[in-house]
Amino acid sequence: MVVHHLNCGSMKVPGGPPLVCHVLAVETGDGLVLVDTGFGTADIADPRRRVGVVRFLVHPALDPAETAVRQLTELGYERSDVRHIVITHFDLDHIGGLADFPDASVHVTAAEARGAVHSPSRQEKFRYRAVQWAHGPKLVEHSPDGEPWRGFAAASEVLPGILMLALPGHTRGHAAVAVDSGDGWILHAGDAFFHRGVIDGATPVPAVTKAHERLVAFDLPRVRDNHARLAELYRRAEPDLTITCSHDPALMPRR
Template identity: 55%
Template sequence: MRVRHLNCGTMQFPGAPLVCHVLLVETANGLVLVDTGYGLLDIANPGHRLGPARAFVRPVLDPSEAAVNQVARLGYSPQDVRHILLTHLDMDHAGGLADFPHAQVHVSAGELASALAGRTLGEKLRYRTAQFAHGPRFIAHEPTGEPWLGFPAAQQLADIDPRIVMIPLPGHTRGHVAYAVQTDGRWLFHAGDSFYDRSVVDGRGRQPLTLTLQERMIAFDSRRVRDNHRRLAELAHHPDVDVFSAHDPTLFHRLARKALLCPN
């Protein structure tokens, strides 16, 4: 199973440039995206699609970074993307959904309910309903399953590919999840926004203050975020697991280079 690493949204975040780390997974059942980054409609109409938050996160909004254009450059059609697996529905993760209207969109049931109904003021503000106006083909998953590498519940997405696992990691949002993809005997663990900076899991250096403040400001449950940090730091020491966040540029480039040198 080949996995490609795509940056689908450079952001000039104050004090810490960021990426939108998206996985493109080739399976026997078609292509799978893990997150989408920003999409073409976000780039064309950022005021309506992204709202005032764009002035703070400062997305570059380069059409060449849109997942749909990167998929095309690899020789595929947008229709070849059969499934999209979302860690959560924040604007920098779900913006590209409209570029793949035929894909089934997999998300946790709690996350979908929060995005569409918004039970708290924070949830009403953080989700951009314009990004869902085209009517995505949502598939809601409950956080159940078997234990996986120390996590109490993980759901094998066997209908897509048995080597892809959804792991509930609420904290950043109510229904945030991670995805583990097994390739070449190793696991790629896409932790979404469960952490921002690599220092959280490798213990080297310190996370930029702007990222720490951002994380605390928008977290649905800060205690769970801290718990997730500890669990992910432990997982990062596993010899067969590569743990990465959606936004750390160093981890993105490291894994992208590794994939080029050792294609699956």
């Protein structure tokens, strides 16, 4: 499968490094699959309502040229070509583009659907922006079961060649998504880590990035557990595996 790497939302936390919203667009025999969406056209049209006060923390560019729908058009696709969207979690910088693909099935962990849509806690009600799914997307909920995968207890095959691995911590039902590109696996860890230094153990992680990650963590001990698991996987240096995340531009290959 051909995988395109899209930045669907440049951001800048004051005092920190530039950030991206790394979205995968996967060509399959049955249309396109997106892994996350970044910000969408509706976010750009109404940032006060859809992004809220968070926009003053992360300073999103909100550039129409960075939306997934615009970038896919430039690649020669129609929005109707996007048949499925696999979401790492429901934070606003990951699902803002859902409304640009209203006919797509949206795959999410059952735990994340509970925390964002069905029965959010007070903390989660503040965190999520329900307006971003007010158009009524077709949610497909997945449980954390399946076969073991590269040291993880279970990986659920949500679509052929696309796996979802439960990595709660950043949010209640956060997941990583693994894609078999044909030339190897891409593990998109979402916000399970923010900076390459967390997994390579050598690159300094900016203090602002560490503080930001702690501030937004739903369960900080589990975030740290995920760091350790992903760092161990990185150290194994498996030749057919590339590990990336949502916001570090250094881990985003050219599309």
